[in-house]
Amino acid sequence: METVYSGRVWKFGDKISTDLMVPGSYVLARRNIDPAEAALQCMRANRPDWARQVRPGDILIAGRNFGCGSSRNGSEPLKALGIAAVLVESVSRIHLRNAINTGLPTLVCPGILGLADEGQRIEVDILSGKVVNTGTGAELRADSWEPGSPPYQILMAGGFMPFFTEKLRSAGLITNASE
Amino acid sequence: MGMTIAEKVLAGHAGRSAVRPGEYVWCRVDATSGHMLPALERLGVDRVWDPERVYMVEDHLAPPPTVEAANGVAEVRRLVRKYAITNFFEFGRGGILHQLFPENGMIAPGELIAMGDSHSTSGGVFNACVTNSAMDALYILAFGELWFRVPESVKVVVDGQLPSWCVGKDVILEIARALGTDFGLYKSIEYTGSAAAQMTLAQRWTIANMGVEVGAKFALFECDEKVEEWLSTRVSRPYAPVSADADAQYESTHHFDVTGLEPMVAFPHDPGNARSARTAQEAGIRIDQAFLGSCTNARQEDLEVAARVMRGRQVAPGVRMLVSPASQEVYRDALKAGWLEVLADAGCLVEHSTCGPCFGGHLGVLGDNEVCISSSNRNFQGRMGSAKAQVYLASPATVAASAITGQITDPREFLT
Numbered sequence: 118m119e120t121v122y123s124g125r126v127w128k129f130g131d132k133i134s135t136d137l138m139v140p141g142s143y144v145l146a147r148r149n150i151d152p153a154e155a156a157l158q159c160m161r162a163n164r165p166d167w168a169r170q171v172r173p174g175d176i177l178i179a180g181r182n183f184g185c186g187s188s189r190n191g192s193e194p195l196k197a198l199g200i201a202a203v204l205v206e207s208v209s210r211i212h213l214r215n216a217i218n219t220g221l222p223t224l225v226c227p228g229i230l231g232l233a234d235e236g237q238r239i240e241v242d243i244l245s246g247k248v249v250n251t252g253t254g255a256e257l258r259a260d261s262w263e264p265g266s267p268p269y270q271i272l273m274a275g276g277f278m279p280f281f282t283e284k285l286r287s288a289g290l291i292t293n294a295s296e
Numbered sequence: 297m298g299m300t301i302a303e304k305v306l307a308g309h310a311g312r313s314a315v316r317p318g319e320y321v322w323c324r325v326d327a328t329s330g331h332m333l334p335a336l337e338r339l340g341v342d343r344v345w346d347p348e349r350v351y352m353v354e355d356h357l358a359p360p361p362t363v364e365a366a367n368g369v370a371e372v373r374r375l376v377r378k379y380a381i382t383n384f385f386e387f388g389r390g391g392i393l394h395q396l397f398p399e400n401g402m403i404a405p406g407e408l409i410a411m412g413d414s415h416s417t418s419g420g421v422f423n424a425c426v427t428n429s430a431m432d433a434l435y436i437l438a439f440g441e442l443w444f445r446v447p448e449s450v451k452v453v454v455d456g457q458l459p460s461w462c463v464g465k466d467v468i469l470e471i472a473r474a475l476g477t478d479f480g481l482y483k484s485i486e487y488t489g490s491a492a493a494q495m496t497l498a499q500r501w502t503i504a505n506m507g508v509e510v511g512a513k514f515a516l517f518e519c520d521e522k523v524e525e526w527l528s529t530r531v532s533r534p535y536a537p538v539s540a541d542a543d544a545q546y547e548s549t550h551h552f553d554v555t556g557l558e559p560m561v562a563f564p565h566d567p568g569n570a571r572s573a574r575t576a577q578e579a580g581i582r583i584d585q586a587f588l589g590s591c592t593n594a595r596q597e598d599l600e601v602a603a604r605v606m607r608g609r610q611v612a613p614g615v616r617m618l619v620s621p622a623s624q625e626v627y628r629d630a631l632k633a634g635w636l637e638v639l640a641d642a643g644c645l646v647e648h649s650t651c652g653p654c655f656g657g658h659l660g661v662l663g664d665n666e667v668c669i670s671s672s673n674r675n676f677q678g679r680m681g682s683a684k685a686q687v688y689l690a691s692p693a694t695v696a697a698s699a700i701t702g703q704i705t706d707p708r709e710f711l712t
Contacts (some may be wrong), residue, residue: 132477132566136676140683141656148368150358162683182478182511186676187655188414188428210482210513211414211428218431266320267443277431281438282339290438291340 118273118295122222123240123251124176124204127167127231131180135212137163138184138191144187152197159194173199176239178229180205184212192219202241204229204248204259217268220276224248226259298541300449301516302484305425305538309408317448317547327351327402328436329393330384330414334418336437339610345440351383351397351411353390361658367429384461391623391649394418394505394591399625404527404535405519410442415591415673417507421500422527423537427483428508432534447484449511449540454489458556461708463601465593465671465691466497467491467552468506469560473570481602483547483687486540488518491554497522497660498595505592506673509567529550559707561669562689565677573694573706583667586611586699587680588692589620589647590654590672598671598692605696605710611643612702617695618660619700620647633659635675644699656681669698 143158144150157168177195183205184191192215195203203216203223216223222243226232233239233250241248246261262269274280285291299307299314309323330352336344344350352372360366376384383400390396394415403409403422410416410429419426429442436442454467485507492500500517507515511553517523519537527535559573588594588602599621603688612618619639621627627649630636640646653660662668662681668688670680675687690698693707698711 132676134674134676135676136679140678142661142678142681145356145655146365146657148362148365162678182481185477185511186414186508186674188412188430190430207478207481209511211430211508214428214432215430252492267322268320268445277434278320281432281434284435285339285341285438288439293473 118220118275120244121242122174122176122239124174124201124238125172126234126235126237126239127171127175127177128230128235129177129179132182132185133179134186135184135189136186137190138194139187139189152193156194156197161197171198171200174201175199176201176241177203178205178233179196179203180230181207182209184209188215190215190219192216192221192223196221202243204241206230217272218277220272222241222272224259224261226255226257232257297545298543300484300540300544300546301486301538302425302447302449302514303544305406306444306446315446317446318412319446320443321446322441324441324445325410326407326434327409327411328433329411330376330381332431332437333379333433334371337375337378341438344437347380347382350379350381350437351400351402352381353385353393353396355390355392356651356655356657358390358652359387367449372512374502389624392591392651393676395595395622395626398422399530399623401530404436404531405523405537406535410436410680414508415505417512417515418501418505418591418673419516420504420507421497421517423517425516427446427513429485447482449484449486449544450480451486451488451546451549453549453551454487454554455551456491457552458491458495458554459557461559461693461711462554462557463693464495464502466557466560467554468503469562469567469570469689470557471552472506472510472568473560475510477509477566477568478511480507482513483511484514484516485510485512486516491546492517493520496597497526498597500593501595506567527591527632532633552622559691559694561694561704562675564675564686564688567674567689573690573704576688576704579704581704582669582702583615583669583704584700585660585662585666585668586615586617586695587653587660587668587670587672589618590651591622592673593671593692594620594622594626596626599626599630599635599639600633602692602696603638605680605693605707606642606644606700607638609642609700611699615699615702617644617699618647618653619644620650620653620659623649653680655679662687669704671695
């Protein structure tokens, strides 16, 4: 699992809900929607066409209560679009767990919206929490996870599925991964 | 040092005598929902840790509006048979999971439950720590346990005398307005106070339900005779109510006196963007749709008050009102009590129990520029359909009154 990310910034405001990331009428109502197609619906209400502009390695920064609302996995489309890391002022519990389980590093970084403008580049070390605007040199500290804690273990394994599959094997509940 | 309700429940389920906020613990979990059964099968795991403690229903696409959804539900039926899940509820015997599962004995005081859907916080009305588990419900299905971060606890004291024209919905909208929708972020909220105690179970249930709308991990009430009465016909296993110790530590305490509370309305696009219904009425906001449904406010009391408001009256021209009871059981009670007849006579479209309209799925999706007043829980942009629609959240009485006048209306004149 990569622990240092460097990328172009996309900036969002407060209260970016999971309804915006996974719109009900366009995604949830379509039970077997293709993940790539679902990803293109991400933020269609508040920033139509944003999804098409994201490039692999980009970093999303946002304000308070990121991922509020539904338990739909907003990190899934973000990761599918290529977002490599997410830095926010604060994040909802449900969304944070989904992010860790999806293997998309999502960190609380107080003051993040003041660190960089959209289009600038930042670098984040998810273990130390150090966040740097590589253009201006300005720095902040994000909250990272206790080494050995469950979220740390899950993220370092690459997400919940690799973590869980290994636990199943250790417990003898499966002999090989059939997915 | 004393512990809060969340600390006691997490400690007990982790086999520890005490835990502190910020700690990570692995806990035995008492129940979950079966939404991850398809993934469990794909991984090659052929049994769940305890089939009796898994509950499953299709409520979001109920009944299925498309062939792919229908095939999806057929898969669920196959899986519940394969995994011997007896707590599966077919259409016509089901409902919305947060109403249906407790009706069928899933939740008891002192329990720790992590299940699908964000409105899992509803279960806190039963003095149980109930919260969301999405993908990681897989871990519970396989092992009967899950990791948790011990949350800080926040106390919300609701005192005073709740006026007869207000219900739990008005209280939680006022709390969200006053404290913001992230005051409870990652916290366990404990509701106490004389007004909280006086509220009916259904009124507290709305407040617990919208716990997630203020960021909460748990939204807890005490176990009193109202809770015990509910449980007496539905839960036969032993349970132990949990109260906080007198010297428990809270991150913060907030006081509300609801004596002067007015019916409240949350304006687009945020549940915390609440003002009084009187203010909304003065603004002359015309509506296209009124929705009385969802796990938030579609219980017997909610349908009864809507029927009281609408008896002998009609839904305004140009307006449609959809009514969807929270479960089949509520639907049958409302039918027998005559409330559904009153609502149908008033020109309401009385639907079965479903999540559909609340999340913009089906059975009442909003088009461009439409305005809806809803008894549900969220009004984020695009929530109930078009991103160009406007959703207002309110109590059942306010929804019903607005359907009659055709614009957002303070229900008090209809409640005499």
